[in-house]
Amino acid sequence: MRTILFILQKEFLQIFRSKGMLPIIIALPIIQLILLAYAANYEIKNITVDMVDQDHSEWSRRLTHQIFASGYFRLNAVKENIGSAMEDVRSDQADLIVVIPPHFERNLIGNNNEKIQVLINAINGMKAGIASGYIQSILQNFNGNIRMERLHQPAIYPPSPPGIDVTNVYWYNPHLDYKQFMVPGILVVLVTMIGIFLSGINIVREKEIGTMEQLNVTPIKKIHFIIGKLLPFWIIAMAELAFGLIFSWWVFHLSFAGSVGLIFFFAGIYLLVMLGLGLLISSRTETQQQALFITWFFFVVFLLLSGLFTPIESMPLWAQRITLFDPVAWFIKVIRMVLIKGSGWNDIKPYFLIILVFAVVVNISAALAYRKRG
Amino acid sequence: MIEVREISKRYVDILALNKISFTVDKGELFGIIGPDGAGKTTLFRILATLLLPDDGSARVNDWDVIKQYKKIRKNIGYMPGRFSLYQDLSVQENLEFFASIFHTSIKNNYENIQTIYEQIAPFKNRKAGALSGGMKQKLALCCALVHNPEVLFLDEPTTGVDAVSRQEFWESLIELKNKGMTILVSTPYMDEASLCDRVALMQTGRIMEINAPEAIIQKFSKKLWAIKADNTYHLLKDLQSFQHIDTCFPFGENIHVTLLHGEADMNDLRKYLQEKQHQELTITTILPVIEDCFMDLMTEDILH
Incomplete structure (x- = not known):
């Protein structure tokens, strides 16, 4: 010993x-x-975005503002057409392109219907998935706001049947x-x-x-x-x-x-x-x-x-x-x-x-x- | 004290030791003399219980190197050819560590190491790695002695050490021998052979001769000359092609030569060398040293 x-x-x-x-x-x-x-750190922040706003209307600006107010996205550039925005994706400067089509506001209010194109660089699958999730929830939110404001209708129309309300509670690490x-x-x-x-x-x-x-x-x-x-x-x-x-x-x-x-x-x-x-x-x-x-x-x-x-x-x-x-x-x-x-x-x-x-x-x-x- | 019988050891394709046998008496300083690759280190490692022989048996202090290795390890001091102490520990720390693992202390055996320890004491706080070659070897010897062993195995302790340190080192060995310690030492330096009581001349795994150094020299019956000229290389070439040459080896700036018929061929040789136009030619009769005997034995060995 x-x-x-x-x-x-x-x-x-x-x-x-x-x-x-x-x-x-x-x-x-x-x-x-x-x-x-x-x-x-796997929280996805700082997703870089190219905005292609072909409408330049009040509503398109409000949508843009809402996207960047979320804190998840960072504006890389505002482009006039998809082609030049794609260049940024190729050179890795932008992860995501949001295309707001011409007559966005008019169609939205007039036809109650409009489409927005979102292009995501999916090389990093996880990042793409999270970015897509974020942007969808922002768009839904935006949608709801329009209905409230313009049409004075409840956010969801026609009113959904009473259903299951999903809320998440994160146990053990509540703040993730x-x-x-x-x-x-x-x-x-x-x-x-x-x-x-x-x-x-x-x-x-x-x-x-x-x-x-x-x-x-x-x-x-x-x-x-x-x-x-x-x-x-x-x-x-x-x-x-x-x-x-x-x-x-x-x-x-x-x-x-x-x-x-x-x-x-x-x-x-x-x-x-x-x-x-x-x-x-x-x-x-x-x-x-x-x-x-x-x-x-x-x-x-x-x-x-x-x-x-x-x-x-x-x-x-x-x-x-x-x-x-x-x-x-x-x-x-x-x-x-x-x-x-x-x-x-x-x-x-x-x-x-x-x-x-x-x-x-x-x-x-x-x-x-x-x-x-x- | 040390008894080696017919020991053989093979490494894949070379026979490092080929049926080696010898005995060393108590209190004897026994030298193993041979060039690099002769098998000296393999022999030491077997005797120090670090390597198993393929064949044969050996006893150290009457203990078998295979069966009773534990007893042997307590009673021998081994100094490997390569410096094997902790370079990042100081002289003192190395000594204390090696004393402690033998459950002893420097104080207990101070008498034993005193003369050597005093030589390294001025550097006792210096790290072992920062010592000079000679000092390192003295420290290693000290560490090998610190538990007061009965037998000392020193594998080429003076290789790469300056002339003065070599001399001091051998003085220490002779002093230890006089105290009754049995010492087995190997060296590639032939001049150190004369300091041993007996030597074994070793070459390619075999022992060619075991005897007291003086006896080996006396046995050398041939007449030996040292020949010198302005161009040693040409001289050697010419000597090698002389028809009555027996052996010729460069030895410093001289060439040591023996002839087939001794004195009788000398006149022919003189003539021959003059024909070859060597300048400043000197030929002197000399007495052999161990190296001449070694070379002679080696040539015979190759011829047989």
Whole structure:
């Protein structure tokens, strides 16, 4: 046991001595939290619009005003014809074209009927869908206003039969604050990075600089060496999580609906999976470069399948099945459940058991793969 | 103390060690002399329990290197050929770490390392990576000694070290030997051989000769000349094509030469070289050194 302590002491000495480590441990998480929390924002705002107003009437101006008053759209240019507006779409300056035809006002009032053309750049399907939704609701609203004002009729004519009135209430995140949703996931990424990258590379480094050879000729037991090498990063990752939570609470007013202790408990086991993976990779590689590349491969796959950026529910079924083996996905799910929804031990117990199985499997494989004699 | 019997080790397509056998007595300073690629490091790694031999057996301090490696690891000091300490830790921290993992302290074994430690003490707060080559090797020796081992394995400890540091290093080794430590040391430098009690001359995985350095030199029965001329390269070429030549090797600015019939061929050689118009020609009879013996053994080895 004392041996572990000596190795730990040496590791911390080296970690805090290295010039690159302190910024990595303190500055990078802050940058990552701030950058990703603000950048990975899926509320669609700032949709750029080209207006093609061929009517120049009072009503066309009112419609234009209403579109831009919504806050979702930003006027890019006012064009005279569709052709030049299409140029803007091709050059990516405009996402959307609204065409108000000539005699818009006359037809609307005279015929009670007029058509408006909306052209949307659908390269980004999600953005196009949301933009289309916004513009439709604005047009409906506009329609209703005309009826009220001009015809002194109820907004919906003929009066609709009494039916189902749909209102949305957003539970757990009533203001649809995207940061409440993103930040917990980013914290998971942070903890994962320290767990999987630093641990594996730290062991391979001993191989690469030759100190492993020197250590192998000492009575150090394999298990003591591994624990001594991994434990520092478990500690650092946990400290990082605490730091990240405090920072998020302070800067993003992150909600703490559930128990923080539960998150740390889960993270403690989750980190065993990550450290075990790092160990497994280190046992199969000879240089830091090899280890880094393989680790990076796993990390990217885990991250992209984690549901942090794309909801798992919108992935194809086969991909959803793969995410079942992604520890990052489980932890993101759990941390969101606990922090946002206030889930308790009984809610996360199944996830805890899954992670526990991962930890056992990964660490046993790593121990078997780790071929240090003695 | 060290007993090696018929050890062989093969790496895919090369036989790194080919039935090596030798013994080292307690308190002996035993040298393994051979060029790069002779198999010295493989031999050291097997004896230090880092590598398993394919064939044969070895015992260190009467413990088997395969079955009783745990006991061996507690009782040997090993200095790999490549500097293998923590470059980002200071001299003192390295020493303390290696002492601690053997459950001892610098103080406990201070007597053992005192002379060497005193040489590096002025730099004890400097990071190991910032030390000079000679200092690094002294620190590595110190770390290998800090747990008071009975046997010391030093794999090319003086390679890439300046002449003064090399001398100091060997003085330390002789001092350790005088205290009763068994030392196995390898070196590519033939001049260091004479400092050992006995040496094994090694070449392509085999031991050609084991003996005391003086005995090896005495065994060299041929007459040896050092020949020098203004153009060493042409001289070497011409010597190689001389019909009665036995061996000729460049040695510094001289060429060391033995002849098939010894003295009897010398007159012919003089004539031959004069015909070839070599200027500033000097030919002197010299006494052999280990390197001459090595070259001679190597030639015989190739011929057989």
